[in-house]
Amino acid sequence: MTVVALAGCDTVFGLKQADAQLDVAMGDATGNAPAGCPAGFNADGYLFVPDLVNWVAAEQACVAMSSSGSKHVHLAVLDDEVDLLASSGVRPIAMREAWIGLADLLVEGTFQWVSAEPAGAPTTVMWGSSEPNGATQSNCVKENSASGRLDDDTCSDLHPFICECDDFAEDSTHF
Numbered sequence: 814m815t816v817v818a819l820a821g822c823d824t825v826f827g828l829k830q831a832d833a834q835l836d837v838a839m840g841d842a843t844g845n846a847p848a849g850c851p852a853g854f855n856a857d858g859y860l861f862v863p864d865l866v867n868w869v870a871a872e873q874a875c876v877a878m879s880s881s882g883s884k885h886v887h888l889a890v891l892d893d894e895v896d897l898l899a900s901s902g903v904r905p906i907a908m909r910e911a912w913i914g915l916a917d918l919l920v921e922g923t924f925q926w927v928s929a930e931p932a933g934a935p936t937t938v939m940w941g942s943s944e945p946n947g948a949t950q951s952n953c954v955k956e957n958s959a960s961g962r963l964d965d966d967t968c969s970d971l972h973p974f975i976c977e978c979d980d981f982a983e984d985s986t987h988f
């Protein structure tokens with residue numbers, strides 16, 4: 814079973830407890846997309862896209878998947894640590910870095926989500942150790958390869974990304 818195999822990988826590479834939890838989430842990442850969402854999204858509404866693109870291109874690629882229905886696609890907007898773990902679950906173990914829908918492009922240090930969802934700022938638990946640490950050089954947020962937690966990075970860097978399909982449209986005034 815996939816979960817067992819991934820847990821074995823974690824043992825081999827000596828990753829931390831947090832990553833073991835991420836692998837449990839990965840095991841739950843199967844299932845049909847929510848009603849109204851494109852095929853390929855998992856039951857939690859997340860989709861991992863392995864293309865290596867900058868942050869803006871990632872958001873544009875997600876939005877381009879939106880259909881004419883009531884559901885919308887954008888980079889992942891994470892309400893809490895449960896969402897962080899669930900979204901991390903769609904990432905292959907070898908590609909843990911992935912852009913999500915969070916940036917402080919408008920006001921340094923004020924991170925805003927890309928959609929109209931009234932999600933609060935990430936908790937300190939959601940940020941990786943010492944993150945965010947990039948000041949004005951790092952205004953876009955990814956899930957970090959080492960910790961699975963949030964990490965501000967250079968927006969022009971190329972990473973895979975995680976799209977989310979939910980009830981909230983992109984709000985371009987947030988970035």
Ligand SMILES: [Ca+2]
Pocket residue numbers: 917921922947948949950951952953965
């Ligand atoms: Ca910044």
Ligand SMILES: [Ca+2]
Pocket residue numbers: 944945946947951964965966
């Ligand atoms: Ca950082």
